Amino acid sequence: MAGTMRRIVLARPIAGAPSADDFRLEEAPIPDLADGQFLIRTVFCSVDPGTRSRLGGAASYAATLKPGEVIDGFNIGHVAASRNDKFAAGEVLALGGGWADHVISNGRGYIQRIPRADIPLSAWIGVLGVPGMTAWFGLHRVAQMKAGETVLVTSAAGPVGATAGQIARLCGARAIGVAGGAAKCAWVKNEARFAAVVDYKSPDFYECLKAVCEGGVDVLFDNVGAAMIERILPFMKRGGRIVVSGQVADYNNPSPPGMAGLHYFITARLRMEGLVVFDDLRQFPEAQAQVADWIAGGALTYREEMFDGLEAAPAAFAGLFGGESFGRRIVRVGADPT
Amino acid sequence: MAGTMRRIVLARPIAGAPSADDFRLEEAPIPDLADGQFLIRTVFCSVDPGTRSRLGGAASYAATLKPGEVIDGFNIGHVAASRNDKFAAGEVLALGGGWADHVISNGRGYIQRIPRADIPLSAWIGVLGVPGMTAWFGLHRVAQMKAGETVLVTSAAGPVGATAGQIARLCGARAIGVAGGAAKCAWVKNEARFAAVVDYKSPDFYECLKAVCEGGVDVLFDNVGAAMIERILPFMKRGGRIVVSGQVADYNNPSPPGMAGLHYFITARLRMEGLVVFDDLRQFPEAQAQVADWIAGGALTYREEMFDGLEAAPAAFAGLFGGESFGRRIVRVGADPT
Numbered sequence: 001m002a003g004t005m006r007r008i009v010l011a012r013p014i015a016g017a018p019s020a021d022d023f024r025l026e027e028a029p030i031p032d033l034a035d036g037q038f039l040i041r042t043v044f045c046s047v048d049p050g051t052r053s054r055l056g057g058a059a060s061y062a063a064t065l066k067p068g069e070v071i072d073g074f075n076i077g078h079v080a081a082s083r084n085d086k087f088a089a090g091e092v093l094a095l096g097g098g099w100a101d102h103v104i105s106n107g108r109g110y111i112q113r114i115p116r117a118d119i120p121l122s123a124w125i126g127v128l129g130v131p132g133m134t135a136w137f138g139l140h141r142v143a144q145m146k147a148g149e150t151v152l153v154t155s156a157a158g159p160v161g162a163t164a165g166q167i168a169r170l171c172g173a174r175a176i177g178v179a180g181g182a183a184k185c186a187w188v189k190n191e192a193r194f195a196a197v198v199d200y201k202s203p204d205f206y207e208c209l210k211a212v213c214e215g216g217v218d219v220l221f222d223n224v225g226a227a228m229i230e231r232i233l234p235f236m237k238r239g240g241r242i243v244v245s246g247q248v249a250d251y252n253n254p255s256p257p258g259m260a261g262l263h264y265f266i267t268a269r270l271r272m273e274g275l276v277v278f279d280d281l282r283q284f285p286e287a288q289a290q291v292a293d294w295i296a297g298g299a300l301t302y303r304e305e306m307f308d309g310l311e312a313a314p315a316a317f318a319g320l321f322g323g324e325s326f327g328r329r330i331v332r333v334g335a336d337p338t
Numbered sequence: 339m340a341g342t343m344r345r346i347v348l349a350r351p352i353a354g355a356p357s358a359d360d361f362r363l364e365e366a367p368i369p370d371l372a373d374g375q376f377l378i379r380t381v382f383c384s385v386d387p388g389t390r391s392r393l394g395g396a397a398s399y400a401a402t403l404k405p406g407e408v409i410d411g412f413n414i415g416h417v418a419a420s421r422n423d424k425f426a427a428g429e430v431l432a433l434g435g436g437w438a439d440h441v442i443s444n445g446r447g448y449i450q451r452i453p454r455a456d457i458p459l460s461a462w463i464g465v466l467g468v469p470g471m472t473a474w475f476g477l478h479r480v481a482q483m484k485a486g487e488t489v490l491v492t493s494a495a496g497p498v499g500a501t502a503g504q505i506a507r508l509c510g511a512r513a514i515g516v517a518g519g520a521a522k523c524a525w526v527k528n529e530a531r532f533a534a535v536v537d538y539k540s541p542d543f544y545e546c547l548k549a550v551c552e553g554g555v556d557v558l559f560d561n562v563g564a565a566m567i568e569r570i571l572p573f574m575k576r577g578g579r580i581v582v583s584g585q586v587a588d589y590n591n592p593s594p595p596g597m598a599g600l601h602y603f604i605t606a607r608l609r610m611e612g613l614v615v616f617d618d619l620r621q622f623p624e625a626q627a628q629v630a631d632w633i634a635g636g637a638l639t640y641r642e643e644m645f646d647g648l649e650a651a652p653a654a655f656a657g658l659f660g661g662e663s664f665g666r667r668i669v670r671v672g673a674d675p676t
Contacts, residue, residue, distance in 0.1 A: 053601065226600050244603040258596020262564050263391065265582040265612030272610045274603030 003030045007070045007100035008313050013056030017252045017321060022055070023071065023314040030102055038082035040093060040103045042333040045310075046074040046125045047099075047317040052251035070098040071313070074125040076114075077103060078337045092337070094124040099313045101333050110278060115285065119292050121336060126159050126328035127295065127302035128288050130277055135164035136287040137280040138221055138243040139171075142273050147172030149218035150237075154228050156197060157184035159302065159328035160245055163291070164221045165194045166300045173219075176212050178228070180323045187326075191301050201323075206231065219243065225250040226259035229272075233261040236268050244274035252321055303327030341368045345408045345438035346651055351394030355590045355659060360393070361409065361652040368440055376420035378431060378441045380671040383648075384412040384463045385437075385655040390589035408436040409651070412463040414452075415441060416675045430675070432462040437651045439671050448616060453623065457630050459674060464497050464666035465633065465640035466626050468615055473502035474625040475618040476559055476581040477509075480611050485510030487556035488575075492566050494535060495522035497640065497666035498583055501629070502559045503532045504638045511557075514550050516566070518661045525664075529639050539661075544569065557581065563588040564597035567610075571599040574606050582612035590659050641665030 004027050011024040033039060051072045054065050065071070075097035079089050084107050087093070095111040097103035105111060114124050126132065138160075139145045151168040155161040156177025165175035165188070177188040177197040188197040196212040198205060209231065216237035222229050225247035236242070250256035264270055280287075294300035304327050307316045316329045342365050349362040371377060389410045392403050403409070413435035417427050422445050425431070433449040435441035443449060452462050464470065476498075477483045489506040493499040494515025503513035503526070515526040515535040526535040534550040536543060547569065554575035560567050563585035574580070588594035602608055618625075632638035642665050645654045654667045 226596060226598065229600075230596065244600060246604070247600055250600070256598055256600070258564060258568065258598040259600065260564065260594055260596040262567075262582060262585055262588070262594070262597065262612075265610065266584070266614060267612075269612055269614060269617070272603065274600075274605070274607055276604060276607060279607070 004028065005030045005100060005102035006310055007098065008310060009070055010055060010065050010067050012067055013064070014052075015057040015254070018052065018055065018314070018318045020314045020318070025311055031104070033081060033083045033104065036084050036106050037104055038084045038087045038107070039080045040075065040077035040095065040097060040105060041080045042075045042077045042097060042101050042103060043336050044076040044122050044125060045097065045099055045313065045331050045333055046129075047313055047320060047329045047331065048073060048130075049248045049251060049320045050246060051317070052321070057254055070100055071317075073097065073099050073313070074110075074129055075103060076121050076125055077334075090337075092121070094129055099310060099331070101310055110281065112284065115288065116292060118296055122304060122306075122330050123295070123302065126304060126330065127163050127300070128291055131159035131328060132163045132291055133280065133284055133287060134160050134245055134275065134277040135167055135221070136291065137277050137283070138245050138275055139164055139167055139219065141280060142243050142275050143219040143221070143241040145171060145173055145219050150174045150176065150213075150215060151219040151221060152176045152178070152213065152217045152232060152235075153194075153221045153223075154178045155223035155246070155248060156188045156192070156194065157303070157326055158223060158248075161221070161223050162188065162192050162302060162327070163300070166192050166294075167291070168219075169193060169195070170294055170299055176217075178209070184326055187303065191303075209235070216240075221245060224248055225256060227257045230259045230261050233264040233270075236264060236270055238268045240268055240270050242270060242272035244272060248321060305329045307331045309333070342366065343368045343438060343440035344648055345436065346648060347408055348393060348403050348405050350405055351402070352390075353395040353592070356390065356393065356652070356656045358652045358656070363649055369442070371419060371421045371442070374422050374444050375442055376422045376425045376445070377418045378413065378415035378433065378435060378443060379418045380413045380415045380435060380439050380441060381674050382414040382460050382463060382668050383435065383437055383651065383671055384467075385651055385658060385667045385669065386411060386468075387586045387589060387658045388584060389655070390659070395592055408438055409655075411435065411437050411651070412467055413441060414459050414463055415672075428675075430459070432467055437648060437669070439648055448619065450622065453626065454630060456634055460642060460644075460668050461633070461640065464642060464668065465501050465638070466629055469497035469666060470501045470629055471618065471622055471625060472498050472583055472613065472615040473505055473559070474629065475615050475621070476583050476613055477502060477505055477557065479618060480581050480613050481557040481559065481579040483509060483511055483557050488512045488514065488551075488553060489557040489559060490514045490516070490551065490555045490570060490573075491532075491559045492516045493561035493584070493586060494526045494530070494532065495641070495664055496561060496586075498561050499559070500526065500530050500640060500665070501638070504530050504632075505629070506557075507531060507533070508632055508637055514555070516547070522664055525641065529641075547573070554578075559583060562586055563594060565595045568597045568599050571602040571608070574602060574608055576606045578606055578608050580608060580610035582610060586659060643667045645669045647671070
């Protein structure tokens with residue numbers, strides 16, 4: 001295959017907050033495909049806060065990337081050439097590819113055909129991709145959420161949190177959101193239609209939290225980290241469940257704060273559990289069908305921040321940690337073939 | 339009913355470590371029994387670390403006691419007089435009565451007849467009482483322990499921990515203990531027959547812990563608190579469960595440490611859950627029958643520290659928090675009628 005591929009790699013292990021210098025754009029000739037391989041041309045790729053933990057200087061989810069390795073991300077792309085019987089040229093896929101305009105796959109790992117055309121393509125790496133599915137399986141499998149329960153969602157304007165609160169609402173639960181700043185809070189309340197929202201940047205955050213949590217919280221769906229969970233523990237109802245979905249406040253911190261208040265786990269018989277949504281991969285289609293129907297019917301919404309060009313990925317990524325991002329951050333890498 | 343009753347009450351809310359001055363011995367005439375009441379003469383009563391959280395100055399499990407209220411504890415006693423059809427004079431009971439030589443009951447709350455005579459009476463407020471049942475239901479209901487798993491138990495020479503490790507062993511799991519000092523460690527290894535034990539007072543505690551946890555921990559049964567759990571998190575296996583049973587290291591601390599390492603909950607899909615064993619009250623008889631059979635057959639052992647006289651209770655209680663206690667602390671209050 002003739003041509004050049006561009007990708008963004010780790011320039012050096014990152015300590016603290018990421019900056020553009022921590023990354024490097026590389027070009028390389030597109031290699032010939034081996035038997036079983038196929039080439040994907042990226043249309044969109046995502047920047048994901050969880051990736052931070054693989055870039056050094058912090059507690060790690062998975063093996064740390066070495067300098068020179070392509071940064072993780074999810075891609076929407078189309079098959080440009082194939083030597084794999086299962087994937088034909090022209091097919092449109094969602095996959096874990098990384099920050100690259102071309103990805104070579106052998107068909108293993110997270111890779112999925114886009115099952116319907118009535119939803120914008122980028123949604124399949126957002127509300128219908130890993131963030132949305134994390135919301136779904138966090139609430140359903142991990143928290144065993146029931147109608148009538150109160151579900152508190154942190155980082156509620158983010159792609160996981162916004163989806164979680166809306167799924168909760170659509171399943172008959174009461175969704176309360178925590179988000180930062182007036183614009184996000186307004187969106188969470190008016191667009192995502194949570195029952196209530198609290199601004200964590202407000203000086204009376206704790207009082208507001210107390211007021212909206214008055215009846216008690218059955219499910220805490222947390223995307224923020226230990227300090228946030230600690231503040232909410234006193235409001236948890238007996239038998240409450242805490243979904244550990246992410247720690248966006250802690251990823252850049254080599255010594256993140258601890259969570260005090262363990263006695264609430266006894267008093268209130270709390271259960272706290274983490275998830276990695278790839279464990280639920282086989283159940284994605286069913287969940288995606290429901291969420292896509294809700295989107296198509298106008299019952300569930302999502303917000304994206306679109307960045308143009310692969311070289312925009314590092315800055316888009318760096319902005320995930322200070323609270324500036326507002327919705328799913330997606331990088332437009334190539335032309336949409338559909 | 340003529341006569342005098344003696345009881346130990348809270349003299350003042352406690353800040354920090356308890357001392358004898360925080361308690362007061364009171365005498366009062368034994369009141370006449372009302373309809374439905376019966377009078378229990380205490381033989382043994384227990385001192386329980388969890389009671390600390392009800393005595394002020396710390397995060398609380400339950401409503402805080404007021405000065406003048408009798409201190410919580412579990413009692414073995416016999417019915418001295420009864421105006422309740424269900425409890426006859428002469429019956430021997432285990433109950434939640436408190437630090438008192440006489441207890442008036444209406445038959446509600448935690449109260450149980452001693453079902454067999456082949457086990458020493460005091461065991462029914464220890465290995466066969468709330469500590470032993472906490473071990474049983476923590477492992478079975480909360481952790482869903484399976485044969486072949488590795489179970490790490492902290493405070494392993496204590497009444498909950500020692501029972502937990504032995505139940506684990508007898509159910510085909512590998513029990514590892516953490517205890518403080520050579521004497522306790524020797525007992526845990528040689529008498530309670532844990533597979534391995536680590537001394538948390540040893541300067542190379544963490545290295546030793548690492549060595550015994552090499553294959554990974556499926557179940558952490560913790561009686562100590564946040565800082566201990568935090569140290570063990572890196573050793574938890576994927577799908578590991580953490581039973582929050584008690585926080586003996588934190589009860590005297592108004593600002594207990596937090597637990598860092600929440601990212602392990604995601605990486606390893608950990609689940610952490612607290613229990614209050616009274617939720618399992620209906621299942622006590624079945625569990626007690628099994629544990630009593632193991633004791634009778636010599637498969638399971640327990641250790642007691644016996645204190646003489648009700649007035650010994652405050653000092654026995656105070657000694658629960660600095661690591662000096664070694665086994666179930668029981669106060670002999672009256673004569674054994676059996």
